[in-house]
Amino acid sequence: MIRSEVIGNWKMNLDHVEGIHLTQQIGVLLRANPHDHVDVVLAPPAIDLRSVSSVVEADRLPLLLAGQHVSEFDRGAYTGEISVSMYKRLGVTSILVGHSERRAFFAMTDEVVAATALTVLRGGLRPVICVGESAEVRSAEQHEEFVAEQVAIATATIGQQNFALAYEPVWAIGTGETASVEQVARMAAVIREALPETARATTPILYGGSVKPENAHELASGGNVNGFLVGGASLVAEQFVEIVSTASDCYGRSR
Numbered sequence: 727m728i729r730s731e732v733i734g735n736w737k738m739n740l741d742h743v744e745g746i747h748l749t750q751q752i753g754v755l756l757r758a759n760p761h762d763h764v765d766v767v768l769a770p771p772a773i774d775l776r777s778v779s780s781v782v783e784a785d786r787l788p789l790l791l792a793g794q795h796v797s798e799f800d801r802g803a804y805t806g807e808i809s810v811s812m813y814k815r816l817g818v819t820s821i822l823v824g825h826s827e828r829r830a831f832f833a834m835t836d837e838v839v840a841a842t843a844l845t846v847l848r849g850g851l852r853p854v855i856c857v858g859e860s861a862e863v864r865s866a867e868q869h870e871e872f873v874a875e876q877v878a879i880a881t882a883t884i885g886q887q888n889f890a891l892a893y894e895p896v897w898a899i900g901t902g903e904t905a906s907v908e909q910v911a912r913m914a915a916v917i918r919e920a921l922p923e924t925a926r927a928t929t930p931i932l933y934g935g936s937v938k939p940e941n942a943h944e945l946a947s948g949g950n951v952n953g954f955l956v957g958g959a960s961l962v963a964e965q966f967v968e969i970v971s972t973a974s975d976c977y978g979r980s981r
């Protein structure tokens with residue numbers, strides 16, 4: 727049985743003071759809203775993590791922490807980079823690898839994504855490998871092959887170790903345009919098929935791209951995925967926790 731999860735990706739928003747505030751707000755709302763059937767994960771900017779983790783520990787909040795990006799190297803002369811062991815020391819358990827914004831704006835190739843995922847695993851953390859097609863690829867009807875290839879390149883390097891996949895169609899990220907339930911369910915099946923056979927039953931597949939309180943129920947119940955990677959709506963405590971409790975309700979029922 728795959729444990730469901732909802733990850734809030736704050737991207738390059740909120741300094742550490744704002745991050746403390748949002749974490750406290752989320753903590754208060756989580757106490758009042760059932761969320762037993764999902765893990766709730768925050769992925770703040772790296773520089774906020776120390777402060778956010780202090781709040782999580784001090785208030786004993788039911789929150790896990792994730793990194794947004796990590797160096798493919800273990801340590802050394804890589805100015806500006808952050809290593810897996812640095813994240814680990816702060817209590818981080820997962821790291822997003824190959825988010826489409828890293829691929830598009832920072833030239834992260836499939837090969838670097840695979841190498842980075844391997845570094846994360848070697849360091850004892852779990853990579854959440856992000857995949858997804860652009861609007862052009864979808865309109866050329868190449869999206870299934872494209873995403874299956876992204877998955878295949880990553881798994882050729884990391885094998886069947888402990889990782890998660892996030893399907894995030896680039897055209898649905900931050901645009902307000904959500905993939906339809908049918909599109910998400912179809913791609914989740916394509917991704918599962920592209921996984922090594924031994925990893926199919928155990929690897930969580932998340933959906934990301936304009937997930938909001940209004941579409942969370944539909945996507946959780948019909949999308950054939952194990953949770954969400956939420957960007958914009960994760961910056962507003964009420965919206966994020968509503969997505970969490972909706973997902974928990976849907977996943978609790980489908981047991």
Ligand code: PGA
Nearest residue numbers: 899900935936956957958
């Ligand atoms: P969005 O971002 O929810 O703002 O579309 C999702 C993501 O990029 O992780």
